[in-house]
Amino acid sequence: MANPVVARAEVLGVRADGPGRRVTVRCATAAARFRPGHFAALAAPGGSADVLRRAVPILRADGEDLDLLLPADPPAVLDLIAPLGTPYPQPDTPGCALLLGEDTAAGPLLALAEQLLAGGSQVAFVLAAPTAGRLYGVDAARGLTADVLLLTADGSAGLPLGEDPAGLVDQALRALDADLLYTAASPGLSAAAVGAATLRGVRSWTAVGAELPCGTGLCLGCVLPVRDADGVSRLVRACTEGPVFDGARVRWGGLGTVPADVEGAGVIA
Known part of the structure; x- marks a missing residue:
């Protein structure tokens, strides 16, 4: 934190x-x-x-x-x-990063891209939204890189988001030969993107799109299940331990629930 x-x-x-x-x-x-x-x-x-x-x-x-x-x-x-909160980590050595942002959640990715570029990395954006009017940061992203892909659920700008966002992200990762994925999107889109990155052996960092009622850890209103390095799943607070997590460790299917195998679940449930 x-x-x-x-x-x-x-x-x-x-x-x-x-x-x-x-x-x-x-x-x-x-x-x-x-x-x-x-x-x-x-x-x-x-x-x-x-x-x-x-x-x-x-x-x-x-x-x-x-x-x-x-x-x-x-x-x-x-x-x-x-x-x-916990910020996005920087890579140890320059690489090629794909930055996936959805709606206004994409805002912090622009400063991240500037930081990555300053460190010698290459960056590309995938910006998504329900409609063209909800896309955020398009001009700023284009000012940083020529590689900007737009996705909208209604097809009003760029490519239609459709029912296979993981496939679209996989294509972008493959085309760029990216070795790192950063996301700031809804849980559904981030989960799909992280799944595609994991299958391709690409490390991912994601800002989990959880509601942060207080932002300081006091209300316990933003807990989510995350798998630790020891393989044990625990409930953590998105606002203090996150909001940025290793995407592969987030229990995406368990968001909003207390999975039975989470350590301490029997006490919390």
């Missing part, structure tokens, strides 16, 4: 950003600690959400400022805890 700070952050600017709002806040200490994949937990100062905050993605850090992705315009000052 990151080393977060608690601060009142001044909102410096708000602008439309795809289907969301890009909100720039001033918080120098948090900005210095940011890594792609981190998120923030927000509340309005003096409000009633002192425990249950809104968890939102951090898009990037620029000097003393953080860019956040919110669904609507915020108040002028935010009660902020950031950065939170």
